[in-house]
Amino acid sequence: MDFSNVKEVTYRVRRFDPDRDRAPHWEEYCIPYAPGMTVLDGLWLVKELHAPGLAWRSSCRMGVCGSCGMLINGSPRLGCNTQISELSTPTVAVGPLPNFNIIKDLVPDLGPMLATHRELSPFIVRDDHQEMENPSGEFWQSPEELEHYLQFSYCIKCGCCMAACPTYATDPLYSGPMPLAQAHRYNSDSRDNGFAQRREVLAGERGPWRCHFAGECSRVCPKGVDPAKAIQLMKRELVADYLKLRHARCPAKVAETPKGITRREGVPDAPAPTVR
Amino acid sequence: MTRDGKLWTWHVLAGVVIFVFLGLHMLIMHLDDVIRIAWWNPAGGHPIDWANVVARGKMIFFPITYTVLLGAALFHGLYGLKNILFELNLGTAFKRTVALVLLLLGAGLFVYGTWAAFAATALARSL
Amino acid sequence: MLTAKGYPNRLGVWGWVGGGRWGVERYLYTLHRLTGLGLVFYFLLHILVTSSRAFGEAAWAAAMGRVTGPLFTIGEYLVFLAFAFHAANGLRLVFIELGWGVGKPFEPVYPYKTSVDFQRPLAIAALVLAALLAAAGTLDFFVLHGEVTP
Numbered sequence: 001m002d003f004s005n006v007k008e009v010t011y012r013v014r015r016f017d018p019d020r021d022r023a024p025h026w027e028e029y030c031i032p033y034a035p036g037m038t039v040l041d042g043l044w045l046v047k048e049l050h051a052p053g054l055a056w057r058s059s060c061r062m063g064v065c066g067s068c069g070m071l072i073n074g075s076p077r078l079g080c081n082t083q084i085s086e087l088s089t090p091t092v093a094v095g096p097l098p099n100f101n102i103i104k105d106l107v108p109d110l111g112p113m114l115a116t117h118r119e120l121s122p123f124i125v126r127d128d129h130q131e132m133e134n135p136s137g138e139f140w141q142s143p144e145e146l147e148h149y150l151q152f153s154y155c156i157k158c159g160c161c162m163a164a165c166p167t168y169a170t171d172p173l174y175s176g177p178m179p180l181a182q183a184h185r186y187n188s189d190s191r192d193n194g195f196a197q198r199r200e201v202l203a204g205e206r207g208p209w210r211c212h213f214a215g216e217c218s219r220v221c222p223k224g225v226d227p228a229k230a231i232q233l234m235k236r237e238l239v240a241d242y243l244k245l246r247h248a249r250c251p252a253k254v255a256e257t258p259k260g261i262t263r264r265e266g267v268p269d270a271p272a273p274t275v276r
Numbered sequence: 277m278t279r280d281g282k283l284w285t286w287h288v289l290a291g292v293v294i295f296v297f298l299g300l301h302m303l304i305m306h307l308d309d310v311i312r313i314a315w316w317n318p319a320g321g322h323p324i325d326w327a328n329v330v331a332r333g334k335m336i337f338f339p340i341t342y343t344v345l346l347g348a349a350l351f352h353g354l355y356g357l358k359n360i361l362f363e364l365n366l367g368t369a370f371k372r373t374v375a376l377v378l379l380l381l382g383a384g385l386f387v388y389g390t391w392a393a394f395a396a397t398a399l400a401r402s403l
Numbered sequence: 404m405l406t407a408k409g410y411p412n413r414l415g416v417w418g419w420v421g422g423g424r425w426g427v428e429r430y431l432y433t434l435h436r437l438t439g440l441g442l443v444f445y446f447l448l449h450i451l452v453t454s455s456r457a458f459g460e461a462a463w464a465a466a467m468g469r470v471t472g473p474l475f476t477i478g479e480y481l482v483f484l485a486f487a488f489h490a491a492n493g494l495r496l497v498f499i500e501l502g503w504g505v506g507k508p509f510e511p512v513y514p515y516k517t518s519v520d521f522q523r524p525l526a527i528a529a530l531v532l533a534a535l536l537a538a539a540g541t542l543d544f545f546v547l548h549g550e551v552t553p
Binding site for chain 2 (some may be wrong): 494
């Protein structure tokens with residue numbers, strides 16, 4: 001829609017005050033519009049001009065913190081990433097992310113998603129505990145090995161993918177795209193050796209088997225993480241493991257400091273440390 | 277590998293088996309006027325005429341392939357139904373009951389269908 | 404740490420219909436489920452009906468007599484259409500759910516080309532295959548038979 005002549009927009013906000021309301025309801029507010037306004041900017045104006053009690057999460061206002069995930073005109077999006085001018089009507093319908101309990105107004109309870117995420121060990125798991133506690137050097141990793149998981153590491157945990165997933169909509173036991181994509185991010189990291197450990201948690205309803213590739217998670221992801229791709233690749237890895245076709249790789253080795261090096265002529269010593 | 281992952285792998289393999297055998301079944305039964313092959317409809321007319329049923333019953337190819345198709349399709353279909361019912365999240369007791377009912381239904385129909393396929397062949401060969 | 408019970412906000416089965424970006428693949432998912440349900444219910448009855456051939460010609464004729472008529476013909480036609488879609492889409496799912504045809508991981512640059520965009524040709528091919536099968540079935544059911552009741 002062409003917003004060049006629009007001076008005002010209407011915000012239709014889903015309000016819910018747990019102390020006063022029995023159920024969520026819609027409220028409408030009119031605010032002045034200026035080109036370049038994001039949905040988040042509009043919410044600040046609504047709070048300033050009409051509804052001081054309106055609650056939502058936001059922080060960086062530039063699409064990197066993942067706080068402001070909300071349902072904007074029927075689609076889960078980041079409020080700071082969505083220009084009002086890219087919507088198709090001058091009425092902005094804002095609601096909390098679906099598939100999560102509502103704490104207040106536009107604030108969803110992301111606890112279940114983050115708890116599932118924690119259960120899948122979203123960190124490097126290795127057997128050499130000595131090295132993990134007292135690291136002696138970096139791990140060797142080639143740019144090709146980095147490509148295998150880099151895309152999935154861009155996740156900002158905003159929850160938009162969970163809101164869009166049809167399976168997560170019906171089944172709270174399903175892990176959802178974010179935890180599964182992050183489990184695959186660590187499984188495909190060459191420094192990690194926790195496949196067997198994560199496989200035990202990915203059992204039954206928690207596993208990727210409830211995913212049937214509706215693909216909505218990848219379409220709504222604001223960072224291009226493509227969780228659907230991660231889940232299908234994880235299924236391939238798990239099936240290959242079942243059919244005994246998976247190549248278990250050695251986790252990345254620690255880079256050794258090169259031996260037998262002599263200093264070039266005229267290169268001075270490093271200065272003494274100033275902080276003890 | 278977890279149990280659900282194993283069942284899913286078999287679900288996919290069953291799907292491929294069904295694609296081949298049900299495709300053949302549909303060719304025989306519902307595409308017979310588009311692609312006429314006398315081998316499986318030798319008596320002409322409709323594929324469900326008794327003469328054609330007997331002719332197919334005489335060939336051992338059919339009870340064997342019907343049994344394979346029956347097993348694969350029962351597993352594939354009931355596993356899919358179980359998934360949909362489980363995702364509606366109606367409680368553990370409901371899930372246990374559903375799993376048991378579907379298992380019994382599948383096993384029962386498989387036994388009955390396999391018996392019928394081979395009994396039909398025995399009957400056809402006596403005619 | 405705030406332990407909030409909160410107001411429940413799951414979409415439930417409506418999540419099969421909306422809540423995302425209304426992509427084609429979401430509806431292929433929903434339709435695959437619906438056709439699967441239709442096929443499995445038909446199949447359970449089909450086993451019972453066709454097993455009557457083990458009891459002789461009279462039993463077979465009686466069973467066939469029970470499933471004739473325009474209503475049953477239309478019903479069987481719908482089952483054939485359901486099979487056409489479910490088989491073609493199922494073939495696509497075998498590939499993509501095992502990670503073939505979804506593309507490799509790469510550094511995402513906006514505008515993002517996701518695995519959904521990557522497998523779009525497979526989705527179109529599946530729909531074309533389903534349409535071809537459906538066309539062949541329509542020919543057989545209604546055109547070449549000439550009569551409505553088999």
